[in-house]
Amino acid sequence: MENKYNDLIGDIIKSSKSMNDIKGKGKPLPKEYLRKDTFQQFQKIAKEAGYLPEWLKLQKEIHHELKLVQPGKQNMEKINNKIRRYNKLCPSPLQKPLVNEDNYKDESHRWK
Secondary structure (H helix, E strand, O other), rough: OOOOOOOOOHHHEEEEEEEEOOOOOOOOOOHHHOOOOOOOOHHHHHOOOOOOHHHHHHHHHHHHHOOOOOOOOOOOHHHHHHHHHHHOOOOHOOOOOOOOOOOHHHHHHHHH
């Protein structure tokens, strides 16, 4: 008896026309690829492709918004909401404190 199953990913790959245009198709993997684990290799490829994780995008936004703060006119809650979201997404050692009218100038240097 023959086992039948759905291979959705395999079907997508087979039907994709762009699979023929992949750089290095049919060639052996470079030795460098085998020295790193899968996650490290993904990070390298993603970086080369210009991908930024959501928490790094937030970091850039928060830094930009802190540079534009005008004393007494800026609602810190909007920035702090982004900081809370950032702290949920980023690695634990990179989490940062919330800002207020008194410390936003000092904190803006941490967001570079």
